[in-house]
Amino acid sequence: MFCHLNRLHRWLTRWILSLVCVSMVHAQAQWDLMQLDGRDYVSLTSLKAFYNFPSMKREGNNLTLEGKNLIFKLKVGDQEVTLNGVKFICTYPVIESGGKIGISRIDLTKLIDPVLRPSYIPNAGNFRTVVIDAGHGGKDSGAVNAYNTEKAYNLRVAQELKTLLTAKGFKCVMTRSSDIYLTLQERVELANALKESAIFISIHFNAGGRAARGVETFTLSPQGVAHYGQGVKSTDFQARNGNLNDSANVALATAVHSQVIRNIGKENTFDRGIKRARYSVLTGVKHPAILVEGGFMSHPYEARLIENPKYLSAVARGISDAVTLYQKAVSYRKPAATKP
Numbered sequence: 001m002f003c004h005l006n007r008l009h010r011w012l013t014r015w016i017l018s019l020v021c022v023s024m025v026h027a028q029a030q031w032d033l034m035q036l037d038g039r040d041y042v043s044l045t046s047l048k049a050f051y052n053f054p055s056m057k058r059e060g061n062n063l064t065l066e067g068k069n070l071i072f073k074l075k076v077g078d079q080e081v082t083l084n085g086v087k088f089i090c091t092y093p094v095i096e097s098g099g100k101i102g103i104s105r106i107d108l109t110k111l112i113d114p115v116l117r118p119s120y121i122p123n124a125g126n127f128r129t130v131v132i133d134a135g136h137g138g139k140d141s142g143a144v145n146a147y148n149t150e151k152a153y154n155l156r157v158a159q160e161l162k163t164l165l166t167a168k169g170f171k172c173v174m175t176r177s178s179d180i181y182l183t184l185q186e187r188v189e190l191a192n193a194l195k196e197s198a199i200f201i202s203i204h205f206n207a208g209g210r211a212a213r214g215v216e217t218f219t220l221s222p223q224g225v226a227h228y229g230q231g232v233k234s235t236d237f238q239a240r241n242g243n244l245n246d247s248a249n250v251a252l253a254t255a256v257h258s259q260v261i262r263n264i265g266k267e268n269t270f271d272r273g274i275k276r277a278r279y280s281v282l283t284g285v286k287h288p289a290i291l292v293e294g295g296f297m298s299h300p301y302e303a304r305l306i307e308n309p310k311y312l313s314a315v316a317r318g319i320s321d322a323v324t325l326y327q328k329a330v331s332y333r334k335p336a337a338t339k340p
C-alpha cells in the first residue's frame with residue numbers, strides 16, 4: 001500500500017531531468033495563436049516546437065507529446081490532461097479548429113508551463129516555514145461519517161505532517177493544534193502575519209454522493225478563471241493575494257497531489273486531478289498555497305480506508321515528501337533560456 005523510496009526517487013529524478021530537457025526551449029519558436037469564442041488557444045504544433053518535444057502522436061482524439069523524460073497527454077474535447085501521469089483539470093477543453101489542435105493560452109501559461117518549468121518561478125524555493133492548516137475544528141466538524149469526523153482526521157494528518165517536516169528541519173506553524181474553532185479569515189491572518197517566506201497547506205477530507213471517491217488538490221483560480229464548477233463572473237477578474245503565486249501554487253499542487261496518491265497507492269485511490277477554485281484560504285493567503293482533499297468519507301470503501309491510521313500516515317508522508325520535492329524543483333537553476 002505504501003510508497004517505496006526508490007519510486008519517489010525515480011519520480012523526483014524524472015521531474016528534475018525534465019527541467020533540463022524543457023529548459024532548453026527553442027529560442028526562436030513562437031506560439032501560434034488561434035482564436036475561438038473570444039479566447040486564445042496555442043496550437044499544439046507550436047507547443048511541440050517551443051518545448052522541444054521530439055514526437056507527437058495521435059490516435060483518434062488522443063494526443064501524446066513525448067520527450068526523453070516527459071510524457072504529455074491530451075484529448076480533443078476534454079479538459080483533462082496528464083503530465084508524467086499527474087492529472088490536471090484544465091479550465092477549457094482542448095479544441096480542434098481549422099485543421100489545428102489547440103490548448104487554451106491561460107491553461108498553458110497558468111497550469112502547464114509552471115509544471116514544465118518550475119525553476120522559472122522566482123525565489124519560490126527560499127522558505128523554511130510550512131503553515132499546516134487542519135481544516136474545520138471545534139463546533140465545525142466538517143464531513144461526518146459512521147466512524148469519525150473530518151476535523152479529527154485533518155488534525156491527525158496535520159500532527160503527523162508536523163513531526164515529519166520538523167525532523168527535516170522545517171519550521172511548522174499550525175493554524176490549530178487541538179479541537180478548536182477558527183474562522184477561515186483567522187487562518188488567513190495567522191499565515192499572513194508571518195514575516196518570513198512560507199508555504200501553506202490546508203488538509204481536508206471530502207464528502208459527496210456515495211459513488212464519489214479519490215484524491216483531489218485545489219489551487220487558486222488565476223484571474224479570469226472561474227471558481228470550480230461555475231461560470232466566469234465579473235469578480236473572477238479581481239486579483240487576490242493568492243494570485244501573486246499562481247505559478248508556485250500549481251507547482252506545489254503538482255508535488256502534493258502526485259506524492260499523496262503515490263503514498264496511498266494508486267490501486268487504493270482514484271485520481272480526481274488538480275483543480276482550480278476560489279476557496280477563502282487560497283484567495284487570502286499571500287504564500288504559495290494549496291488545499292488537499294485526501295479522500296471521501298462518504299464512500300463506503302474509502303471511509304474504511306481513511307479510518308485506518310496507515311492511510312492517514314500515507315497522506316501525511318505524501319505531503320511531507322512533496323514539500324521536499326517542490327523545494328528542490330523550484331530551486332533548480334538552469335541558466336539562459338527563454339520565457340514565453
Ligand SMILES: [Zn+2]
Binds near residue numbers: 135142143206
Ligand atoms: Zn473540509
